[in-house]
Amino acid sequence: MRTARPEDTRWLTDQEQRTWRAYMHAVTLLEDHLDRQLQRDAGMPHMYYGLLVQLAEAPRRRLRMTELAIGAKITRSRLSHAVARLEKNGWVRRENCAADKRGQVAVLTDEGYEVLARTAPGHVAAVRQAMFDRLTPEQQKSLGEIMSVIAEGLQPKDGGADLPWLR
Amino acid sequence: MRTARPEDTRWLTDQEQRTWRAYMHAVTLLEDHLDRQLQRDAGMPHMYYGLLVQLAEAPRRRLRMTELAIGAKITRSRLSHAVARLEKNGWVRRENCAADKRGQVAVLTDEGYEVLARTAPGHVAAVRQAMFDRLTPEQQKSLGEIMSVIAEGLQPKDGGADLPWLR
DNA sequence: GGCCTCTTCTTGAAACTTAAACAAGTCGGC
DNA sequence: GCCGACTTGTTTAAGTTTCAAGAAGAGGCC
Numbered sequence: 001m002r003t004a005r006p007e008d009t010r011w012l013t014d015q016e017q018r019t020w021r022a023y024m025h026a027v028t029l030l031e032d033h034l035d036r037q038l039q040r041d042a043g044m045p046h047m048y049y050g051l052l053v054q055l056a057e058a059p060r061r062r063l064r065m066t067e068l069a070i071g072a073k074i075t076r077s078r079l080s081h082a083v084a085r086l087e088k089n090g091w092v093r094r095e096n097c098a099a100d101k102r103g104q105v106a107v108l109t110d111e112g113y114e115v116l117a118r119t120a121p122g123h124v125a126a127v128r129q130a131m132f133d134r135l136t137p138e139q140q141k142s143l144g145e146i147m148s149v150i151a152e153g154l155q156p157k158d159g160g161a162d163l164p165w166l167r
Numbered sequence: 168m169r170t171a172r173p174e175d176t177r178w179l180t181d182q183e184q185r186t187w188r189a190y191m192h193a194v195t196l197l198e199d200h201l202d203r204q205l206q207r208d209a210g211m212p213h214m215y216y217g218l219l220v221q222l223a224e225a226p227r228r229r230l231r232m233t234e235l236a237i238g239a240k241i242t243r244s245r246l247s248h249a250v251a252r253l254e255k256n257g258w259v260r261r262e263n264c265a266a267d268k269r270g271q272v273a274v275l276t277d278e279g280y281e282v283l284a285r286t287a288p289g290h291v292a293a294v295r296q297a298m299f300d301r302l303t304p305e306q307q308k309s310l311g312e313i314m315s316v317i318a319e320g321l322q323p324k325d326g327g328a329d330l331p332w333l334r
Numbered sequence: 335g336g337c338c339t340c341t342t343c344t345t346g347a348a349a350c351t352t353a354a355a356c357a358a359g360t361c362g363g364c
Numbered sequence: 365g366c367c368g369a370c371t372t373g374t375t376t377a378a379g380t381t382t383c384a385a386g387a388a389g390a391g392g393c394c
Contacts, residue, residue: 008288009287009288009291009292010291010292010295011291012291012294012295012299015307015308015311016299016307018311019307019308019310019311019314020294020298022310022311022314022315022318023298023310023311023314024217025240025314025318026313026314026315026317026318026321027194027198027314028239028240028241029240029317029318029321029322030317030321031194032240033321035382039382045349045350047350050191064372065372065373066371066372066373069373072195073192073195073196073199074195074351075351075352075353076372076373076374077351077352077353077354077373077374077375078350078351078352079373080373080374080375081350081351081374081375082350082351084374085349085350097372100359100360100371100372101358101359101360102358102359102360102371102372102373103359103372103373104372104373104374120176121175121176124176124177124178124179125176125177127179127187128177128179129320130317130320130321131187131190131317132179132183134316134317134320135313135316135317139309139312139313139316140182140183140186141182141186142306142309142310142313143186143189143190143309143310143313144182144185144186144189144190145306146193146302146306146309146310147186147189147190147192147193147194148189148193149301149302149306150193150196150197150297150298150301150302151189151192151193151196153296153297153301154193154196154197154200154297155196202352206352206353212379212380214380231342232342232343233341233342233343241381242381242382242383243342243343243344244343244344244345244381244382244383244384245380245381245382246343247343247344247345248344248345248380248381249380249381251344252379252380264342267341267342267389267390268388268389268390269341269342269343269388269389269390270342270343270389271342271343271344
């Protein structure tokens with residue numbers, strides 16, 4: 001990241017630039033689309049919906065705050081605010097963690113589960129319509145591989161795959 | 168989007184679900200990564216940087232607000248706030264539009280151009296490292312096609328490709 | 335001209351995110 | 365036991381985005 005000298009920069013080729021812009025446009029439009037869809041039908045932004053989904057899938061519908069944050073790829077701070085809001089809606093409840101007195105556990109309430117059950121079909125349909133219905137099976141496979149590679153590269157694993165010289 | 172009955176829902180297959188999650192994770196992590204990179208090196212979020220880039224590429228480094236909003240895939244309201252901030256930084260200037268008294272033209276200042284010139288190399292490097300360096304040429308090509316398809320499908324073209332029955 | 339409708343852009347408030355600082359608790363070593 | 369370093373989760377303030385409302389001009393039609 002510390003390319004100090006502009007003359008050393010490997011600029012994007014025309015092809016790469018087109019790809020990058022298509023990516024940015026698609027991502028911007030899609031996130032916008034889903035945010036609106038969920039705000040309208042479920043009364044919450046996409047990220048919050050994702051939190052409820054994770055809780056619904058977890059054993060006993062509960063997760064430590066930190067695990068939830070990691071799973072959702074967000075900071076603990078952001079999660080704190082989000083859970084506060086979801087709690088106000090009655091969709092999530094906080095409990096103390098028995099094993100670690102610092103810990104908090106977010107629990108999906110029955111009411112929260114209801115919201116999810118009621119709105120999931122519409123959301124899946126939106127995702128299908130915007131993405132899967134427009135892609136061939138090969139493209140879907142390819143997309144999955146590509147996104148996995150990118151996500152892996154950005155995972156803040158302090159194991160230090162990014163810092164081999166510190167091994 | 169009006170799938171009222173859950174029993175009619177075509178849920179995502181396991182494969183599709185994996186793809187969708189990989190997508191969400193990659194997109195979340197990448198946007199986060201680039202936002203941090205640009206906040207640190209250029210003092211602005213990714214979206215704002217994109218606005219300066221568009222202005223820099225436009226003839227005479229200026230664009231009507233609405234065109235800029237369309238190009239960036241954001242609402243005029245959001246753009247209004249964003250330009251207000253960039254103006255405060257001295258990177259953009261507003262001018263009245265001669266042809267349309269309602270219109271405003273956003274103009275990239277020399278100072279704004281400087282910021283771009285100074286920070287572009289670092290940003291390109293970040294994009295390369297996070298995306299292009301990790302993908303094969305075939306994957307890059309595929310990604311471009313896939314994202315174009317998705318973006319097209321979400322383009323708010325009132326021509327109504329989404330509403331064929333209204334034709 | 336006068337009227338109606340649409341477009342352009344801005345505004346203000348509420349919601350959401352970020353960054354930094356902090357209280358409280360854990361853990362290992364001494 | 366106690367110290368120091370680290371972890372957990374929250375809080376505050378500042379920045380950004382959204383939503384609804386509105387001022388001002390454009391443009392068509394009579």
